Amino acid sequence: MEHSLTIINMWISAGILLAAYVLIFTEKIHRTTAAILGAVSMTGIGMVFGFYSQEEALAAVDGNTLLLLVAMMMLVTMLRPTGGLEYLGIKLAKMARGDPRRLLVYLCLVTSLFSMVLDNVTTVLIFAPLTVLITRILNINPAPFLIGEAMLSNIGGAATLVGDPPNIMIGSASGLDFMAFIVHMGPMVVPAWIVTISLLLFLFRNQLTPLAGLENGDIDLNEERAIKDYPTLWRVTGALVLTVALFFVHHRLHLFPAYVAWIGVAVALLLSTKGPEKLLAGVEWSVLLFFAALFIIVGGVESSGLLDLIGQQLATFAADPNQLLLSALMVMWAAAVLSAIVDNIPFTITMLPIIAGLESQGAHVTPLWWALAIGVGLGGNVTHIGATANIICVAESERAQYPNSTITPMQWLRVGLPVLFNSLGVVSIVFIVFFEWFL
Amino acid sequence: MKLVDVIKPTGICRPGMRVKDVFRLCVEADVPGIPVVDERQQIIGKLSIRHVLKETCIPDFMVKHAHLLGDTLHHLDISKELLSSVLACPAEDFILPNSPQATSNTPFSKALAIMEEQDTTYLFVVDQGIYKGTISIMGIAHAMIEGT
DSSP, X not given: OHHHHHHHHHHHHHHHHHHHHHHHHHTSSOHHHHHHHHHHHHHHHHXXXXXXXXXXXXXXXXXXXXXXXXXXXXXXXXXXXXXXXXXXXXHHHHHTTTOHHHHHHHHHHXXXXXXXXXXXXXXXXXXXXXXXXXXHHTTOOSHHHHHHHHHHHHHHHTTSTTSSHHHHHHHHHHOOOHHHHHHHHHHHHHHHHHHHHHHHHHHTTTTSSOOTTOTTOOOOBOGGGGOXXXXXXXXXXXXXXXXXXXXXXXXXXXXXXXXXXHHHHHHHHHHOSSOHHHHHHHSOHHHHHHHHHHXXXXXXXXXXXXXXXXXXXXXXXXXXXXXHHHHHHHHHHHHHHHHHHSOHHHHHHHHHHHHHHHHHTTOOOHXXXXXXXXXXXXXXXXXXXXXXXXXXXXXXXXXXXXXXXXXXXHHHHHHHHHHHHHHHHHHHHHHHHTGGGGO | OOGGXXXXXXXXXXXXXXXHXXXXXXXXXXXXXXXXXXXXXXXXXXXXXHHHHHHHTSOHHHHHTGGGBOSOOGGGSOOHHHHHHHHTSBXXXXXXXXXXXXXXXXXXXXXXXXXXXXXXXXXXXEETTEEEEEEEHHHHHHHHHHHO
């Protein structure tokens, strides 16, 4: 009797999860609204059927992830209006001396580096309009640059614990620290970066030639005027440098990444003359609520016992040391393919308890975490809607007012597919050859 | 000083008009925009010179970085061909549905408050559905100078 009740609960929780995910992915209503509806339904129905309680729903929300995201959003909100990133962008563009290939590499490199610490959306929101302006001044098509910046921002974000929301979630669920991410994701991200930029240079070779008369690359933009607030720029940069430095040693100091980020916010606020109200307005509450609601939905499915059951089925395969590499590769490719089609956050949040559960079944799950992180990180590059950064770049291309600058879904796919298969192929080879490194 | 003293009669944008016709009406009356009416003479919005220029002549990427731009970016300048094509566009392509309005009896303070709230420098004066003219911040300033 009890067994059949458990089965019913599993079906109910799976049904609610499925319904919520269909609403989220089809975008019939706003994804946060859909997730909140799902979370409320899961908790309410779970209480009625006795497989989920309000206490369990609250406990399912990963405070470490959400607090880390809030703190990083606040730091970015402080940094963004200072104009420091625009200054760097213009400096690099001038260093390229009108060579579009060099310009592509420089802009993509700076976008990747900032995406390792700041969120990808912010980085792209700053660099995409600036890129359009620079390319229009040079009279070259901005589309290759925008595609490149979005893709390499996604790849850069995959390198660190704080570069991408999925990584923050994976770090929190697995207990893997900032240094562990750099050391293990770095050897995968660097070759993926090189492969991607090489492919972009090859695929866009016809569009990356300067027009006659503009080879000198004079870019009549005054980068000095980009910096609107020097004191704030230095203060926030100082706080950000302190935060990143603390990230490198947070595990040695036994500090949570979220706590480290809040140290940065506290220092920045202390040094800043501005109050916290403006910073709070810059926090993307809708995104945070979306994540919190997803945690509650998946918590309900976990509480019903369904994820344990899935874990048990997978454990027979994953717990076998001889099958571990294959399991990790399967997670990596499945994560990439699914992230290419649907939002990678719901997929990541669903996978967290499954992989964590495998550990309790005796499987060695560390390689699975790395595989999941790189898979969801690279998967977003395939389609124009695979990541928010992509959508921003497409919108910017539509506003560029340059012949053939608008990036169509097919155009993105024609670049995204070879980029995914080549970068994931190289990453898989690295993973196979140096598998012991990822254990 | 009464609102009725600063009302400036202007032309109206009617169905079928081109941007060029509307710009001419604005220039003749020295106002930044005029009301748009439908076939039943009902005001359905406004056409503003600034909005037309913003939509057609200044790309977003230039607006966002206006403070960075140098003075030698001539190849990004507005071409004669573009200006001609904009003037030839149907006016209905640029209708703004929001047209802040007042009546002849509206106090100055309220009219100014509406302008601030709507982030505009002019209002249409409409009495019982009939368009009387436009009041603008320049007209008010003019009346203030004359009145003192």
